[in-house]
Amino acid sequence: MRGLTGKVAIVTGAAGGIGAATARRLAEEGARVVAVDLDEERLRKVAESLPTEGHWVRADVSDENDVAAYVGAAVERFGRVDLHHLNAGIPGSFATLPALTVAEFDKVMAVNVRGVFLGVRAAFRQYEAQGSPGNIVLTGSIGSLRGSADLLAYQTSKHAVLGILKGAAMYGGPLGVRVNAVAPGIVPTDLFAATPDVAGGKDDMSRRASSTPLRRAGTGDDVAGVVAFLLSDDAAYMTGEVVSVDGGASIVSTVRP
Ligand code: NAD
Numbered sequence: 001m002r003g004l005t006g007k008v009a010i011v012t013g014a015a016g017g018i019g020a021a022t023a024r025r026l027a028e029e030g031a032r033v034v035a036v037d038l039d040e041e042r043l044r045k046v047a048e049s050l051p052t053e054g055h056w057v058r059a060d061v062s063d064e065n066d067v068a069a070y071v072g073a074a075v076e077r078f079g080r081v082d083l084h085h086l087n088a089g090i091p092g093s094f095a096t097l098p099a100l101t102v103a104e105f106d107k108v109m110a111v112n113v114r115g116v117f118l119g120v121r122a123a124f125r126q127y128e129a130q131g132s133p134g135n136i137v138l139t140g141s142i143g144s145l146r147g148s149a150d151l152l153a154y155q156t157s158k159h160a161v162l163g164i165l166k167g168a169a170m171y172g173g174p175l176g177v178r179v180n181a182v183a184p185g186i187v188p189t190d191l192f193a194a195t196p197d198v199a200g201g202k203d204d205m206s207r208r209a210s211s212t213p214l215r216r217a218g219t220g221d222d223v224a225g226v227v228a229f230l231l232s233d234d235a236a237y238m239t240g241e242v243v244s245v246d247g248g249a250s251i252v253s254t255v256r257p
Pocket of ligand 1: 139
């Protein structure tokens, strides 16, 4: 992909399934990656396994000071930041609406919405400080587009990610900053394994995957390839876009004609 070699990329949630795959893919494309996550042990392993010079920073994306610190650490190490994949996210509670507590709702919003807002704001501040624009990709979800009865906080947060996407793309366009999002479907990471039906053994990947047009679950690499494309110069005329990476799940009608 064009324009990734030598770039400095921050990936949040880089200890997890999709983030680790993106960190690896960007490094394979020649970028230097700063991996950010709460999980220090897995983070270190990811950063140390990258084929290009990498760096890792333990940070909570919902914390304003931590966000400034991970950008500062990237600049200290590599002198600049060009690319951001703001990907860290949590599923939160699977309580049905009447049982969903304010604390759970706020916890999901803090990571999935405030964390993305802080990451986008820090990216723009850094691009301005260094005097050159970069590109940003956010991780939405099929839950950015659809509803389900027991994931209200998560889905609300992922819809909000698209609000940040549109505002940031409008602001960034004239500055040469592109902002896009991926919307993954079923990817068997820790996050997906936490869903009650999967964790409780009532559901498995094959049943869900068989209802998608491509008849299989996605992988971190499936998502990472699209993230890398959106961050690359091959996507130079794309901004404000949400790209579904879900095996076609989002086009399936649940209402038969
Ligand atoms: P994952 O659980 O494997 O990875 C998420 C990572 O984010 C973890 O390593 C976790 O430690 C980190 N994290 C959580 N809270 C954090 C915080 N406050 N600060 C820093 N790091 C934090 O899950 P994943 O599937 O790789 O999820 C990545 C993104 O993809 C999430 O935004 C998720 O909502 C989205 N997504 C996943 C799926 C799926 O099926 N797996 C589907 C749609 C969207």
